[in-house]
Amino acid sequence: MACFTVETTYTDDRDALAAARPRHREYLARLVEQxxxxxxxxxxxxSAGFAIYRVADRAELDRLLDEDPYTTEHVAAARTIHEWNVVLGTIG
Incomplete structure (x- = not known):
């Protein structure tokens, strides 16, 4: 498993952000359950959001981000992604 951090900067269109947020949170809640x-x-x-993903590889992360309502509804203005080597503590 690989661990990635994802910072998503939002569009300036606050109405679009508010409209997409419930679907985005439902999507992430399913990923949390999994x-x-x-x-x-x-x-x-x-101004932005942050998430920690545990996936097989970058290709899986990219697929998940492509399916995120913030992507499909053009709310994500930019993303900063880093593969993270967790040395101390645990994630999940």
């Missing part, structure tokens, strides 16, 4: 997403949520200023 053990794929360890944690997720927006920054306190709601």
């Amino acid at each position: 053990g794929i997403v360890a944690a997720a949520g927006p920054w306190a200023d709601d």
Whole structure:
């Protein structure tokens, strides 16, 4: 399993963000139930969100991000993705 951090910067269109957010959260909740997403949520200023994914590889992560309502509804303005080598602590 690989661990990735994903920071998603939102569009400036706050109405589109508000409209897509319920579907995005339902999508992530299913991934949490499956053990794929360890944690997720927006920054306190709601400028972006952050999630930790546990997946087989980058291709699986890309597929999951492509299916995310924030992607399909064009709410994700940008994403910063890093493969993360967890040295201390545990994720899930």
